Amino acid sequence: MEIQQICSLLEIDWQACVSRFSGNEGLYRRFLFRFPQDETWEQLARAWEQQDMPGVERGAHTLKGIAANLGLSRLQADSAAVVDAVRAGHTEALPALMEQLTASCRLAREILSQPAD
Amino acid sequence: MQSKQYFENSARRDTILVVDDVELNRVILSEAFREGYRILEAENGRQALDQLLAEPDRICAILLDVVMPVMDGFAFLEEMRARDLLASIPIFLITADSSEANMRRGYDLGAVDIIGKPVLPYFVRRRVESVAELYRAREQLGNRVDQQDRQLAQQAEEIQKLSQSIIESLATAIEFRSGESGEHVRRISALTTWMLTELRGSGYPGCDFTDEQIGQIATAAILHDVGKIAVPDQVLNKPGRLTAEEFELMKTHTVRGCELLEQIPQYHSNPLFRYAYDICRHHHERVDGRGYPDGLQGDELSVWSQVVALADVYDALTNKRVYKPAFTHEKAMEMIRTGQCGQFQPALVDALAHGLEHHTHDPESN
Known part of the structure; x- marks a missing residue:
């Protein structure tokens, strides 16, 4: 898949991301394509399964930070929504928000697992 | 660096x-x-x-x-x-x-x-x-x-040392004329320090000096005989007894010393020179009013001029002079206590004895 295509699918602003890595494009690429191996998502899913709310908050918070640094805007927004809901005690909204987050995370993992040009 | x-x-x-x-x-x-x-x-x-x-x-x-x-x-x-x-x-x-x-x-x-x-x-x-x-x-x-x-403190210390050594050189040069080594001025300075420290320790009136003040007085003490520069050699170094006329001439070294100090530009601003003036003028006064040049007595005399007067007498007694041999410490103290060298405040004589005790009987060991 071409970088341009990846960017449009995952709403990535490539230039802004490279500048976050102080212009070191290789370094950004390395961390971006390493995202599928990151275990934060598994930790979050496990916490959600066990209804461990502090664990859900911690996992979503970490995921939000990673997404922000990698420029995965959709993922960042969806994890932020989960963090906010837990903090505000809006547990009734969580199932829908977790579903959304699961979808955007799965999409990112899928796309970033394919070889890029 | x-x-x-x-x-x-x-x-x-x-x-x-x-x-x-x-x-x-x-x-x-x-x-x-x-x-x-x-x-x-x-x-x-x-x-x-x-x-x-x-x-x-x-x-x-x-x-x-x-x-x-x-x-x-x-x-x-x-x-x-x-x-x-x-x-x-x-x-x-x-x-x-x-x-x-x-x-x-x-x-x-x-x-x-x-x-x-x-x-x-x-x-x-x-x-x-x-x-x-x-x-x-x-x-x-x-x-x-x-x-x-740190540099400033070091320089101030160097200047202090330099002026101290200039004062010592001047005093030594004058002592040298009367056949003394530089040891006399150094001993007077040490004896003055010890006595003032004793007096301060015992709470003697007017003796709540700082260490710095004691240092200034001890340096000023070095200059006590600076007026001897105005006394002719044949009187200063006469081996025998002085005639009445010669003795009068000898006595002028007190007043001549202060006159000399008054010529020093820093005189009015430096506390050291104020002490020195008093010491030069009054280190031959005695507490009973029978000293010279002014015949002051009792409280009219400053503690420091009395201290230096006593230090001077003790040092003269325990060291050889052209007109006398060196006496022992015991003999010297006895002569002082019995008033053979004029009257001193007993408390000052005690301070001299204690000061010497605390620093052995050899003032040069300091």
């Missing part, structure tokens, strides 16, 4: 310590400072503290995450404060939680700035560098002031 050392000292602050449990965050911050800095990374506050304490003089800024396992950012700040390190190393909190309460806590614990996540490297670098530069400049300035303070 010292300033170079200080320059090198502050130039050694070349390291940024990045503290975050997430590798990606550390990588982004490290990358921002890779050019021009040495980077240390830590995964939590505990690791960071160990690295900091290993080389506290090399770290110019700390970028600190808040939420971390083992030791979080706030706990790390408290450790820094306890070790008094916050004044020398600026800490930047890097946090995603920019709530008012969180930011306030960070500032209250001593962070210099709080930077929101996700970070923008260019701005982080600008913010960190301007503060680090401020700390560096302040440290250099502080070092320079310390160094200059």
Whole structure:
């Protein structure tokens, strides 16, 4: 898949991301394509399964930070929504928000697992 | 030479310590400072503290995450404060939680700035560098002031030593004319110091001197016979008894000494010369009014002039003169106590005895 295509699918602003890595494009690429191996998502899913709310908050918070640094805007927004809901005690909204987050995370993992040009 | 050392000292602050449990965050911050800095990374506050304490003089800024396992950012700040390190190393909190309460806590614990996540490297670098530069400049300035303070103190001490040695040289040159070595003036100075210290210790009236004042009086004591420069050799060095006329001439050394001191420009501003004037003029007075030149008695005489008068008599007795042999300490004290050299305040004579006891019987051993 071409970088341009990846960017449009995952709403990535490539230039802004490279500048976050102080212009070191290789370094950004390395961390971006390493995202599928990151275990934060598994930790979050496990916490959600066990209804461990502090664990859900911690996992979503970490995921939000990673997404922000990698420029995965959709993922960042969806994890932020989960963090906010837990903090505000809006547990009734969580199932829908977790579903959304699961979808955007799965999409990112899928796309970033394919070889890029 | 010292300033170079200080320059090198502050130039050694070349390291940024990045503290975050997430590798990606550390990588982004490290990358921002890779050019021009040495980077240390830590995964939590505990690791960071160990690295900091290993080389506290090399770290110019700390970028600190808040939420971390083992030791979080706030706990790390408290450790820094306890070790008094916050004044020398600026800490930047890097946090995603920019709530008012969180930011306030960070500032209250001593962070210099709080930077929101996700970070923008260019701005982080600008913010960190301007503060680090401020700390560096302040440290250099502080070092320079310390160094200059030390230099000034050293120079003041050198000037003090120089003027002391000039006074000693002058006094020794004059003593030399009457066949004395420089030892006499040094012994008078030591005896004066010991007696004044004894008198201060026993609470004798008018003797609550500072160490500096005792030092000034002891130096002034050296000048007690400076007026002898105006006494002709044949009188000064006459081996036999002086005629009445010759004795009158000899007695003028007191007044001539003060006249000489009055010619010294610093006379009016320097406390040392005020003591010296009094001592020159009155070191041959006696407490019963039978001394010279003014015939003062009792409280009319300053303590320091009485002390130097007694020191002078004791030293003359215990050392050989052209007109007499050296007496023993015991003999000298007996002659003084029985008034054979004029009347002295008994308390002063006691101070002389105690002072000599405390410093052995040999004044030169000091």
